[in-house]
Amino acid sequence: MKKEKNIIGLIILVFLLMGRSAVLAGDKEPVDYVNPYMGNISHLLVPTYPTIHLPNSLLRVYPERNDYTGDVLNGLPLIVTSHRGSSAFILSPYQGEEDNISPIESVSYDFEKLTPYSYSVYLDEQETEIDFGLSHQSAIYNIKFRKNEDSYLIINSTEGGLKWDGESVLGHQIVQSEMGGNQTRIYLFMALNETPSEVFVLKDGELVKKSEATGSDACIVLKFPKGVSELNTRYGISLIDARQAKQNMKREVENASIEELQKKGRSEWNDALGQIDVKGGTDDDKTVFYTSLYRTYERPVCISEGGRYYSAFDGKVHNDNGTPFYTDDWIWDTYRATHPLRVMIEPELEADIINSFIRMADQMDEFWLPTFPEITGDSRRMNSNHGVATIIDAYRKGLHGFNLEEAYKAGKKAVTEKTLAPWSGAPAGELDAFHDKHGYFPALKRGQDEYVPEVQEHEKRQPVPVTLGTAYDEWCLAQIARELGMDDDYNYFRSRAYNYRNLFHPETHFFHPKDIDGNFIEPFDYKRSGGQGAREYYGENNGWVYRWDVQHNIGDLVQLMGGQEEFVDNLDAMFAEPLGVGLKFEFYSQLPDHTGNVGQFSMANEPSLHIPYLYNYGGAPWKTQKRIRKLLDQWFRNDLMGLPGDEDGGGMSAFVVFSQLGFYPVTPGLPMYNIGSPTFREAKVKLPNDKDFKIVTENYSPENKFIQSATLNGESWDKPWFLHKDIAEGGVLRLTMGKYPNKKWGTQKSQAPPSFSLD
Structure with a gap:
């Protein structure tokens, strides 16, 4: 009997150990939750791209196809020039008749597998297997041909030049922003494990025995004999010159295998994503979370190469003096949440980025803080100058590794000397003089033609977002001036931070455009007025969204609307108000950027991101809790349409x-x-001082979305907000949750979040 019990015990132990092993074998690391395909199909706006890259790296690639459902790959990319740009240099493996060779081979594909650090695919017609691994400025393609035929590599540059020098491929491609600015050249150095038997230039469909091609659609073709069934291409990319591209390749990938690159890339991603550890929730919840976090690392990109970098802001090569240089940052989108996220988990990186902003200003003639810095320079897209927000936010949260006074000078000059007209880098003109005097950006009268040259034809004046956004920027300038002890500047910009009041309609409680005579534009429809994209009065979004665009002084907006009850009623009305037309396509044909709708709220565009949290200011935090959970469930999912649309370099993903x-x-x-x-x-958020900030829920379950009570760092907490200093040294926010709202927690006026100042 004793022997039987021992056997039974041993069997139980074996099963327990087997179960434990299975759990360990099934454990996922953070990067395993990333789904680069999430949101690749959008409702109307530009979707996400399945991008292979290391965190904040110059070298980014994604499959070249018209959209996710496209059945054809247009060659293999060597580097993507921007988030929405096409690739610089396309590599096409080919086997077949020479007469059929084209500059870029478009082929159907199968078995595609893509992670943040690796890519593999099978090219159907070519019967070719592709494997890819990358580093920060260099990468390797492994190409396996399955046909017993002559094999070719076709290398294409849309606008530039390519050359076979007898040992390697050298090339450059010219890239220029659609908004103008300096030309940027991307340089290529590519080494092969086999020497081609013949080298051609493809020109006007003809193969010519030459080793150098230049101009539009420059294309060289390398031919290999039948016995060559596998090719390894190791290449480096540079913004400086081809020699630097070679050095980048030799430094990063010359002695590495694809497997080693992929292993190292996986480790780098786990280090970056692992700064936040989440427990509980479903696998889909974690996929949405870590995929969103991965997307916040797609920009800006580090363009320092061996201690030097090329700057399109002055067209010169500079020494970085030990501080890496970053560009390609769409600040209008990323100031809201991406930069604040980086302040919390990557403060050294954020300080380097702000230092890059200051360098950009110094390299430009005007010493203006950039608004939309790309690898081609500052494209001055969108409206306002929100770089000042990234500066004061970082500084007040403890980042002092940059020259605040120089940052202030650049920000002040950008706001006061550059025109406020959207999408323009022109100096301030008559509209800006009017804004300085009257405190609002004027709209055209009904039927009046545009007569101001700095106003961009398509983007129009956007007078409401310009007025509101500039009021916020001037509030930011006031706060920086205060930190610097500049009392006169502080008082001046502080007073101008209230300019949003000049467009507040006292009867409708919307922000309503005024003409140059100070009259509200009439008649008016807050849903539809303003033409294409509502840009004649707003910008991409309608008046219902811009009703809440006073990020720096929500408390004053509460009072303008008549108090907390009216404020909450107006929020409720926005989420309930229908599109107001019989067919959705009528609404979206005018407002294609205003998607992801819940009533008139647009989850798909960045000016809406803060709105669900505004119930906290109105004494109804339980409505924020309900709305946030519903929006996450409705619009952010682990599938191809898992984002509502306007994901600009982490702008929306940081909200998630x-x-x-x-x-x-x-x-x-x-x-x-x-x-x-x-x-x-x-x-658990890992802070840079080796401490942690934890958010812990008691009584956790997916349906328990309402806060019943809270403690912060062990003390009872009854406010729906907390200070950065409460978490900077580590701490715990403990929330007791319930299925039904506690309509007393955090509802007192004295408990509302601060506005305008923490004083």
């Missing part, structure tokens, strides 16, 4: 990261966060 954690920075520049409703049972 913060919101799933359970808090959000409504006002960059005020070092505080609004509390929402966390997705996970527990989340």
Whole structure:
């Protein structure tokens, strides 16, 4: 009997150990939750791209196809020039008749597997297997031909030049922003494991025995004999010159295998994503979270190469003096949440980025802070100058590794000397003089033609977002001036930070455009007025969204609307108001950027991101908790249409990261966060001082989305917000959750989040 019991015990132990092993074998690391295909198909706006890259690296690639459902790959990319740009240099493997060779081979494909650090695919007609691994400025393609035929590599540059020098391929491609600016050249150095038997130039469909091609659609063709069934191409990319591209290749990939690159890339991604650890929730919840976090690392990109970098802001090569240089940052989108996220988890990186902004200003003739820096220079897209928000937000949260005075000078000059007209880099003109005198950007009268040269034909004046956005920028300038002890500047910009009041309609409680005579434009429809994209009065979004665009002074907006009850009623009305037309396509044909709708709210565009948190200011935090969880469930999913649309370099994804954690920075520049409703049972944010900030939920379950009570760092907490300093040294926000709202928690006026100042 004793022997039987021992056997039974041994069997149980074996099964327990087997179960434990299975659990360990099934454990996922953070990068395993990333789904680069999430959101690749959007409702109307530019979707996400399945991008292979290391965190904040110059070398980014994604499959060249018309959209995710496209059945054809247009060659293999060597580098993507921007988030929405096409590739510089396309590589096409080919086997077949020479007469059929084209500059870029378009082929159907199968068995595609893509991660943030690797790519593999099978090319159907070519019967070719592709494997890819990359580093920061270099990569390797492994190409296996399955046909017993002559094999070719076709290398294409859209506008530039390519050359076979007897040992390697050298090339350059000219890239220029559609908004003008300096030309940028991307240089290529490519080494092969086999020497071609013949080299051709493809020109006008003819193969010519030459080794150098230049101009539009420059294309060289390398031919290899039948016995060559496998090719390895190791290449480096540079913005400086081909010699530097070669050095980048030799430094990063010359002695590495694809497997080693992929292993190292995986490790780098786990290090970056692992700065936030989440527990609880479903696998889909974690996929949405870590995919969103991965997308915040796609820009800006580090373009320092061996201690030097090429700057399109002055067209010169500079020494970086030990501080890496970053560009390609769409600040209008990323100031809201991406930069604040980086302040929290990557402060050294954020300081380097702000130092890059200051360098850009210094390299430009005007010493203006950039608004939309790309590898081709500052494209001055969108409206306002929100770089000042990234500066004051970082500084007030403890980042002092940059020259605040120089940053202030550049920001002040950008706001006061450059025109406020959207999408323009022109100096200030008559509209800006009017704005300085009257405190608002004027709209054209009904039927009046545009007569101001700095106004861009398609983007129009956008007078409401310009007025509101500039009021916020001037509030940011006031806060920086205060930190610098510049009392006169502080008082001047502080007074101008209230300019949004000049467009507040006292009867409708909307922000309503005025003409040059100070009259509200009439008749008016807050849903539809303003022409294409509502740009004659707003910008991409309608008046319902811009009703809330006073990020720096929500408390004053509450009072303008008549108090907390009216404020909450107006928020409710926005989420309930229908599109107002019989067919959706009528609405979206005019407002294609205003998608992801819940009523008139647009989850798909960045000016809406802070709006769900505004119930906290109106004494109804339970409505913020409900709305955030519903929006996350409705619009962010682990599938091809898992984003509502306008994901600009982490702009929207950072909203998801913060919101799933359970808090959000409504006002960059005020070092505080609004509390929402966390997705996970527990989340741990690793701070740079080797301490952690934890968000822990008691009574956790997916349906328990309402906060019943809270403690912060062990003390009872009854406010729907907290300060950055509460977490900077590590701490715990503990939330007790329930299925039904506690309509007393955080509802007192004295508990509302601060606005304008923490004083």
